[in-house]
Amino acid sequence: MPELRAEETRLRSGVSTVPDGIGKLGNLTYLSLGVNNFSGVLSKEHFSSLHNLEYLNLSQNSLKLYLEEDWIPPFRLTEEYFGSCDMGPRFPAWLRWQTGIDVLDISNANINDVLPYWFWVVSSKTSSLYLSRNQLSGDLPTKLQLRLISEMDISGNNLSGKLPSNLIAPRLTNFLFHNNHFTGTIPPYLFQMPSLLEINLSNNQLSDDFPECRNNSSLTGSYSTDQPFSSVIMVDLKNNNLSGEFPCFLQNATAVSFLDLSHNKFTGSVPTWIVETMPGLEVLILRNNMFCGILPKQLTKLSALHFLDVAHNNISGSIPSSLAGLSAMTSYSYGLNGADYSSDSISTFVKDREVNYSHELTKQIVLIDLSSNSFTGYIPKELYFLKGLRSLNLSRNHLSGEIPGNICSLRGLESLDLSYNYFTGKIPASLTDLTFLSSLNLSYNDLSGTIPTGQQLQTLNSQYMYIGNPGLCGPPLLNNCSTTETNQDVNQVHDISSLYLSLSTGFMTGIWTVFCTMLFKKTWRIAYFQLLDVLYDKFYVQVALGKAAVVRKFQNVES
Template identity: 40%
Template sequence: MTEDHFVGLMNLKYIDLSENYLEVIIGSHWVPPFNLESAQLSYCNLGPKFPKWLRWQKSIGELIIPNTGLVDRVPDWFWTTFSEATWLDISLNQLSGDLSFNLEFMSMTTLLMQSNLLTGLIPKLPGTIKVLDISRNFLNGFVADLGAQNLQVAVLFSNAISGTIPTSICRMRKLRILDLSNNLLSKELPDCGQEEMKQQNPSGNDSSKFISPSSFGLNITILLLSNNSFSSGFPLLLRQCPSLNFLDLTQNRFTGELPGWINEAMPGLIMLRLRSNNFSGHIPVEIMGLHNVRILDLSNNKFSGAVPQYIENLKALSSNETTFDNPFEEAYDGEYRSAHIGMINVSITVVMKGQELEYGDNIVYLMSIDLSCNNLTGQIPNELSSLVGLISLNLSSNLLSGNIPYNIGKLRSVESLDLSRNKLGGEIPQSLSDLTYLSNLNLSYNDLSGRIPSGHQLDTLKADDPASMYIGNPGLCGHPVSMQCPGPATGPPTNGDPERLPEDGLSQIDFLLGSIIGFVVGAWMVFFGLLFMKRRRYAYFGLLDNLYDRLYVISVVTWRKWFGPPV
């Protein structure tokens, strides 16, 4: 299309050529005869230079030009020309340059600039803005005061943002989604409770005006801070986030112990990811009070002690229920259109099935526990088998001992099970063959012994090298390892532990004890009858005498019949 197609369209207000892959060829000196209110030109080819004819559209309320082949600097006039626009989308291009230092004068509610080459600081934003996405650029910091007190969504991942998060974020009381993952942020997060109290009571002298930190609760539901360099202890900011559903602090430098207030401060957590930090101490039992948690990843830290008790209290993992509101599918309704404000372009790396897998907004359907690469000791609790909704369980690279729970076969939804590199002993439960969805199993480098069970999925796993699942257990025998088992195949292993027999059968000790009790009771009943009842005693011994006489006569007659009379 050229300017010839627009000749005479003096009253044109609305143009939508989106997703038609048209090439719009308009000269740099052309002055359009119309004054647009809305221009939707996504996926058309407007580039490589930023179209100068848009400079005359000062009344435009909506400009949507993502993926339009623009390879240019954002022109200086862009911010003033579109200062009255409420919806600006220039994403998925190769636009460069710094953002204007102050955008407070603009009227936009939605600004989408992701996947460009923008540099500089994130400026002070207008009070009207609700959705901001400047992810996948080269921005390197914040201004001290971000403004934007009505901001609901801030997606800033995959930039080069360094320094600290400004305390002005504490005044964004409507902020629900904050994604700062894959940046260079360091030090600690602001303690918004203390910040707000200082503003309300700057003198600090009147104790009667003391304000509880909980009175400054933020509305954040999704907080993604992975792959930065945050340090210090578990962020106190999180005490002000009672609505938090998804928390990702992976790959940072946090230290210290986890506080016991996690389940009280953030009772609705669905995802808690603390992988690859320096947290230490015991895993607090209070975490088991997170009834909604579906993704619990504490791997690659320095946790010690036992797997917490009451693990069966993770109610969301005890069910296969998947019907719930997905916060990553939220949408913002603007004056002209709706926009998804969740994780449409976000990916979260999850270690599962022995490899790193990328998840987007579908991560909410993953139900997993990963406590690997710590210093956990003790036994794997039998109560773990109640988490029937688990899809992935990884307890590898710890110091766990004892037997694999005999009832682990109840985890019917499990697709990935990794118990490798521990000190587990005894036999492998036959109930593993009940895991019909299992596609990845790793029991290597333990002290397991006995016959390897077979059946169902166990016979099909790792067809190219099935023995690798059991390597490092010299006591194991049978297919697929080289050592043969003595004798014929037996039933389900017991490991010498009566609790490892199937639940609906009697253990050996139970059977033996019942036999002894039955024999004693039966013998005593006979003895009691003979001792205290004279008639029965006479009849009993008379019967024995009669039986003896009969046997004697039969034996004598038989002897004479076959061998003749004695000499």
């Protein structure tokens, strides 16, 4: 057993604890116990003689590491995986002796402590660093030199303060600092890292405008590259206090396929240049900002766009009919061929509730959300060419007209929300053909007539889908259609009767006004009768002359 150099253990029936004797394997260099059902406590006795150990994997178990703060490990590891083990609550002080570490994973390790500054010295030669989902607090050093690091995930902690003003990490591909409490501005070096693929700074307290991009003078620093930011495929800045117009640094982000700027304070219009600079864009989320102006018609050129969310802004004008040209939304089969997103999740409102999707799952969502804006006009009929659409939300706008009957073309539609608009006319009977429809909201419009019946609509069967439309009748509403029609007929008769009564009242009022005036005004009475005498005389003369002319005409005919 002392000659054993590698040990890899997988789940075996009846094994639940790590044996104490494993610490006596002095020549062991590789120990992998990850992804098992091991439980219990590991102490220094389990590692007492592992002088040659270089690789240790205890991740995805229910193990508790109980090691004193002054413990000095006998090994110098190059790769350490402790994800989902219990290493806390204090930060493991023994890591200060692991100066040659290449990969370190202490994510979700129940550590509730200040992240010490010495840790960054120890990690200066690390290539992969995972500290996510702990309760780490404190701030980061002003200057960080991590020249070999390619992946760094410190998300899901309580880290605060400003981001490092100088970060030297030329190989960094994943900048995952989301779900913390970072403040201040986003440093310019972030927009010029040559290897960067993913930026996630969401759910922090970052603020202020972005650096000016007019002459690239702000984008100079420790890195030199002809095309800064050109390799980035994912940018997630949601839920901060960022302001200003649409970030101009994205003009260099030619490879971006995922962009989330939601829940900030951005203003101005949605620029048309995103079509030329980000031709591969698949997911665009701008909800809960202060964007205004119109939605660019040029968006139709984004052939890969399948997730468009601009809800809760002040975008106006009509819905561009050119959106029908979004080719990624015209097919039922879109889903698994997009870019590879890795971290965090996005939230949107689907089926009348907030739904969180992992970035991976957004590949399978075909969605348009234009709700809570100031769109006017009709729903373009061309929109129903988007046969792959699964969720359409146009609620809380100023849209009018009838709901197009060709809505049945959206065969894959699962959620449709047209509430709080000014739609009129009847509900199209073709809605019953949407067999995948599981959420419908047509409330607070001016729709009328009988609610269509069909198996799919009957499965929804909620009156809240139709409330606020006084002219609608039939199940699931309580008012019966026959009663409604009878009431409408009665109202019509009542309106006609009121019209005749008003005319009669007005006529009698006029007659009595004239009569009473002549009764008490002698001069008016005399003038009135004189006028009648004159009119009578003229009428009599005209009749007599006409009669004489007719007689003469007949006499001439007989002769």
